Amino acid sequence: MALLTVAVVLVAALGLLNLVLLLGVVRRLREHTDLLNDRQSAPPEVMLEVGSIPGDFVSTTVDGRVFTRADIPPMTLVAFLSPSCDHCEEQIPALLDRAAGMPGGAEHVWVVVVGKGEATQPYADRFAAVATVFVEPGTGALPLAFGVKGFPAFGLLDQRGIVASTAFGIARLDLPVAR
Known part of the structure; x- marks a missing residue:
């Protein structure tokens, strides 16, 4: 009988230990869920932080300037796109629309097509009417100066050339309205 009592007490103790450990795991999972939700709600960093000044660069446009x-x-809109990026392709209609309405016209819209090879020129030609267009490799002067971390990357520079806004999608970028 004493053996049975010891066995029941041992099983009860193991059950309580299991319950305490399970409650600790659940609490920890809630903390991780909160951390992940906070991180997902923050927009991804695609280029320099707001308030930063782009680095020095020298770059040539597709038309030789x-x-x-x-x-x-x-007040310049800067867009970094890649022909090999599917999300970039989805952003093109909205970018063309926003670029056409940008105060100052094509001089105030810079589109940087990042890549190498034959696909870059036809891709760049799509923006010739509404933007100043550059074609550079990923290690080119403009992607490095703007600290581009992914594609597409959109930014707006203020009156002093300081990054005023950045976004992963053109619709999320705070742009001025043409008058």
Whole structure:
């Protein structure tokens, strides 16, 4: 009989230990869920942080004009796209629409097509009417100056050439309205 009592007490103790450990795991899972939700609600970092100044660069447009950081006009929309990026392709109609309505016209919209090979030129030609277009490799001067971390990447530079807004999708970018 004493053996049976010891066995029942041991099983009860193991059950309580299991319950305490399970409650600890559930609490920890809730903490992880909160952390993941906070991280997913924050927009992905696609380029320099808001308030940053792009690095120095020298880059040539598809039509042969040379630009440096000092040549960036005030209130400029900058877009970094890649022909190999499916999400970039989805953003093109909205980008063309927003670029057409950008105050200052094509001089205030810079589209940087990032890639190598034959696919870059036809891709760049799509933006010729509404933007100043550059074609550069991923290690080119403009992607490095703007700290591009992924594609597509959109940014707006303010009157002083400081990054005022960045976004992964053009619809999320705060752009000025043409008057």
